[in-house]
Amino acid sequence: MAEPALALPPPQTRRAEDDLLALLMATRDLTLDLAAPLEPEDMVAQAMEEASPTKWHLAHTTWFFETFVLAPFLPAYRLFDPAFGYCFNSYYEAAGARQPRPKRGLLTRPTLDRVLGYRRHVDDALQTLLEAGAPQEARRRIELGVHHEQQHQELLLTDILALFAANPLRPAYRPARPRLAGRAPEPMRWLSFAGGVTPIGHGGTGFRFDNEAPRHEALIAPFRLADRPVANAEWLEFIADGGYRTATLWLSDGWDRAQREGWRAPAYWERRDGEWLAMTLEGLAPLAPDAPVAHVGFYEADAFARWAGKRLPTEFEWEAAAALAPVAGNLLASGALRPLAAAEPLRRRPRQMFGDVWEWTASAHLPYPGYEPPPGAIGEYNAKFMCDQHVLRGGSCLTPPGHIRPSYRNFLYARQRWQCSGLRLAAEAR
């Protein structure tokens, strides 16, 4: 099993209209590279209802281009297979009926080979379209398709982790690399922010999803923010102090869920011979005490913060603080594939705002003032999920390069734990 060579798309800063084809093809290639270490059999199975098979990711991202770019904009385009719409539509009501979500793992056909053929067919047509001079709306949708595929690159990895974690053999996605011995984390430092009216949302001319707009002003009260995420060693203290057994630390729905599902630790942690291990893309591995805790849900993150006498930051606080940090970090391109301990503290600046772990915020995923979803099926992309989901910020060690920015709003249900999600503490100003 070779490990994936992470063919990087060109950095986003150099991206211009002429670069769109290069960006597209690099993105398409990276998806294949990420799937390369897997057996064809691994690509069929669906770990749980919320995850998808690798093969399905390969096909669905392709269907997205076919449906929203080629069918409407490439005149002579013929569908690769008319049955694929049913198979690979995810949730677009406007695009017709589809395979029920919990049954994606039953799609052993089309085979992987045929799905790879589908990818080539669509890639060729996209190239034809771009070389012939695609209209602006087509180019806009291709760019959306690239970012859509980047989201599925991260999902591909987290879904494979979920699959392998459910396998009694605990297989590794790639061989384990040498690791430094973990150390206790140095204490988190607290940064103070003044508050005031601050711009929120995407401001520049680069790509953004619709839920990052419109840019608007928000009023923030003075607050404090930890300079790094919560680390595994701190989470072990929470466990040792009865965090998972103390109802009064938890939101009501969270406590019910934790009891029903028997939560005793983050997802993928298991105790063997008195030691906590965690399932990773390199198989079962000891916990690194100084690395950010990952695979916690909102309920747990919130309970931890309460236990610590703190709270989660709002997404506005987070975004304001992120202005101080470079958009760089332990993202997919580092090749680590797991959260790493923070580097040395910075002077009055937060660390690890980008990469390592998605950070749960206290904010619900709601539309910004004046938000308008795009017209047509594309309008279903984010808008219909603006209910009872929670915003996460900053990207993770599995987020493809060029895919994260300060205004980026990821969102999940409070119960969900299979993404690489952690937390950073906030508090009122003193």
Place this chain on the structure above:
Amino acid sequence: MAEPALALPPPQTRRAEDDLLALLMATRDLTLDLAAPLEPEDMVAQAMEEASPTKWHLAHTTWFFETFVLAPFLPAYRLFDPAFGYCFNSYYEAAGARQPRPKRGLLTRPTLDRVLGYRRHVDDALQTLLEAGAPQEARRRIELGVHHEQQHQELLLTDILALFAANPLRPAYRPARPRLAGRAPEPMRWLSFAGGVTPIGHGGTGFRFDNEAPRHEALIAPFRLADRPVANAEWLEFIADGGYRTATLWLSDGWDRAQREGWRAPAYWERRDGEWLAMTLEGLAPLAPDAPVAHVGFYEADAFARWAGKRLPTEFEWEAAAALAPVAGNLLASGALRPLAAAEPLRRRPRQMFGDVWEWTASAHLPYPGYEPPPGAIGEYNAKFMCDQHVLRGGSCLTPPGHIRPSYRNFLYARQRWQCSGLRLAAEAR
């Protein structure tokens, strides 16, 4: 079956510390009055998991005073029955184990008579405590207990409606009163608001729940708001236009729920011989076209707003607009027990902000900046429900007098429809 004589507590404006006993007793009496039209058998049954039996409401509100006031503050107090804590604790983890919520309807014992004895026992002890000069914290908790009981007064009525609606005989809580013939509603008018930084949350010295505090500033963009809630006639247009069959109008979770449960109209509506009727506390009755639509959940309210090309207001917009309206309306004291058509339009002021129907807002039930729950079990009152619930504002025709105010935040899950909940449309400023 006599109809309930609505014994009113003294108006809130006259309330002072010396009036606490009078307020308490008037509130306690009103609860009994509300139960008076029911048979003992009606008071046992639990219509659904989220509702509670009348007898349970009678006992739980009493348990609240016993547990949080008498036990800690009246030295010689002896529990009426030590087993009642298990029976009538609702959800306070800090107060110990309790009857599982879905099984409250199995508590045929203690009998109604014994529960009424429990009420008298606790009322007597409260009177003793107050007359002997209760400490301030005890008085604060008695006031909380009064407002807690007022919430259960409204629940008592909505839970009985749910019970009677599930009964094939469609019994009436009270005999029907004469009604004016319904008319088509006059068009809604739109009020424009300027936006800006505005104070939000409870400001005065009167009672407020913890989730209304702290008062703080919020930044609101200019917006427009309808001068009255959406009326039944308008909802019928939504139905006729396929509102319940058009997936793209709905939030994803809402559409799933609506399909699974076969929603075709608001809760309690049923079609007989081509006419829409609604189950009410006066039994099955024709719809009043000009009365506000009630018993819609957040999912439906949101879908309606999208269909209408509008949106729901945020709770901040609503609260800012409510400053223009008197805290008065068709509340429980009117005796109507159902939403009524709006009165004549007012000049540049909204109508029906208070009473008639609770109004769904676009806001999640989240803590205000700097929010701190009270210490101890009382801290569970609202804080642990600050997740995936939605704020409603303004009270309804079933809300007891003295129980509503501009800063009042009610909250429900998006799926819930058994409260008297409707909506008012909002839109961006032109």
Place this chain on the structure above:
Amino acid sequence: MAEPALALPPPQTRRAEDDLLALLMATRDLTLDLAAPLEPEDMVAQAMEEASPTKWHLAHTTWFFETFVLAPFLPAYRLFDPAFGYCFNSYYEAAGARQPRPKRGLLTRPTLDRVLGYRRHVDDALQTLLEAGAPQEARRRIELGVHHEQQHQELLLTDILALFAANPLRPAYRPARPRLAGRAPEPMRWLSFAGGVTPIGHGGTGFRFDNEAPRHEALIAPFRLADRPVANAEWLEFIADGGYRTATLWLSDGWDRAQREGWRAPAYWERRDGEWLAMTLEGLAPLAPDAPVAHVGFYEADAFARWAGKRLPTEFEWEAAAALAPVAGNLLASGALRPLAAAEPLRRRPRQMFGDVWEWTASAHLPYPGYEPPPGAIGEYNAKFMCDQHVLRGGSCLTPPGHIRPSYRNFLYARQRWQCSGLRLAAEAR
């Protein structure tokens, strides 16, 4: 709370056609007597999906006479209330739609008073019909209605026990009577039977349900049968020996169910301060070691027999053995309302074949050779339940007098435990 005076119907042996009215009225009165110790509130609640409220039993047995006797056979009969068909039909598809079974506890209306009026109305009409000379089919159906009501008399008691067992106060249906101290049971004795072709099924001219017919011959191999049911002391040994923790003793479906529901003892047993108690109609009471174990399901009974190196008897073996025993025992008329220890052993005859506990057999509830259900809705009485249910024989301490006979076939699902069900061991001939 007075205890029920058990008004006995005339003994079945004296029953003749002219006695039908007396039998009917005595049966109708007994039902009311059984309900007499209850509060009206107790009569509303439904302990679980498989149980029914007392008030529903009172009304359903009345509906049975109205629907199958009065409506077709009393010319001028007017339905007491046309809505009652929907409310009180149990499962007769041919008799139309009905209140969903799990929601019988929501029928707080009609009130108890009105249901009692329904009973009087129907009783009067039945008297009119019989006095005027009812046709034979009407008399046949009245007799069926009597036996149907007797079944509901037993259900009324077991359903109340289920309700009170789910109540944290553990209320008693009647005050506890003095009890002899329990003793260890004397060892069970084994009776040998020769086998051969034996008649099975109801043979005489008296009443029988359709599933007891036709009488036919069955071939039985030689077998042995215990002379008494398994006693509580023996069940405690099974528990102590890990019976509930040893998968290999159990049928596959039984083990799954026991794990899922956390079975550790028979239904209604609970351990307090190291002692096993059982919930009874007299409230929580110590176990009598020498009384037959009750409230075990088929899965447990079968596992116990396997643990003991024995098996359950087939219903044919049981019926053949029952020919040696008088149709007498601790039935409802004894007033004990609980299983009692066996009397002195008899010479070559089994004890406690009738009364005390229903005895699970190894037989599935299947039609006898040549079985024909009656025509029309009455044909649904037993026939449609001839699938995946298990035969129990012999009646219990809650079975009304005149309601049991050697050929009587009761049936339940293997998982069900709320009836007064125990077991008797069988074995191959040596």
Place this chain on the structure above:
Amino acid sequence: MAEPALALPPPQTRRAEDDLLALLMATRDLTLDLAAPLEPEDMVAQAMEEASPTKWHLAHTTWFFETFVLAPFLPAYRLFDPAFGYCFNSYYEAAGARQPRPKRGLLTRPTLDRVLGYRRHVDDALQTLLEAGAPQEARRRIELGVHHEQQHQELLLTDILALFAANPLRPAYRPARPRLAGRAPEPMRWLSFAGGVTPIGHGGTGFRFDNEAPRHEALIAPFRLADRPVANAEWLEFIADGGYRTATLWLSDGWDRAQREGWRAPAYWERRDGEWLAMTLEGLAPLAPDAPVAHVGFYEADAFARWAGKRLPTEFEWEAAAALAPVAGNLLASGALRPLAAAEPLRRRPRQMFGDVWEWTASAHLPYPGYEPPPGAIGEYNAKFMCDQHVLRGGSCLTPPGHIRPSYRNFLYARQRWQCSGLRLAAEAR
């Protein structure tokens, strides 16, 4: 995609002790042959909880030999992989913990290649054991393992059919072969049987499962039996006559299930453009009117029989009648892979008793008088499923040769429809 070459094991009549190795290897090869037309991806997926992936069948049958033959009887044997016990134990509690049944489809590892290596490893060891002179118990268990694997051969095919039927592409297991045009079936003929005491159960010295023993006598009343199974054309009449909409034709549990799951036809039937098609191992195909109906559950079979004014035969009646028929028919070796129309009627003998479709009987799967399960884990093979399952007889078009006999008792839950199961009518003697 090549179609499977069906390498036949030597006919059972020639089987002697020396032939065991040949039988074993032929059986092992046939399993591989049956899997040959599949893609590796097809072999991973689990169509539903009750089905298993092909790869799991390949491994589980191997685990059976390893666990019950090699580990106890081959001294130097080393487990191929100790983790495989957890992965591939099906339901043997005595053999330890195992992968939860609904999650067999998540076992993408071990890969197919590794499972094939497992098979070779175990095959080699079995050969070593047999060539070295295996003790009698080992040989007995090898024979059991052969018949166990034959059962999984049939399951492999039915589980693949379930998988492909859930795939919107409706893939074919093998290319369609030419078919004769279907014709209306000629009327079924009725054979009369005299009844009496008849031997039941396996009598000879050949292999039998434990649930076919002991041979014993049963008393059968005179009866009539149809000379062939019910055909598709007859089932279409049942549908046309409202069979799926008429509650009174159905057992109570069956009706509930049929409503809940929306049954309108046998499993795998679908209506396109007004024509009924059925999903088969050759893909979607028109119904053959004269072929036996397949993929009906017990509930439907029973309802059909009631509609036809007949009943299902008991397993004793079936076995008595089967004595008149040769153990031959459209089994797996015919290569048809689907039920075929009956040949010409025979004089006073039933047709199609073996092969084509498993025939539901009226009998519950219960132990025969004197039944003893084998000691140890092997005792779990059938014994723990003797509850609430129903006996089917005669094998199907997917049953491997040498695997069927008159005394063979297959068993399924009444709701199950994914096996190739049909029915034959019976009636009382005239």
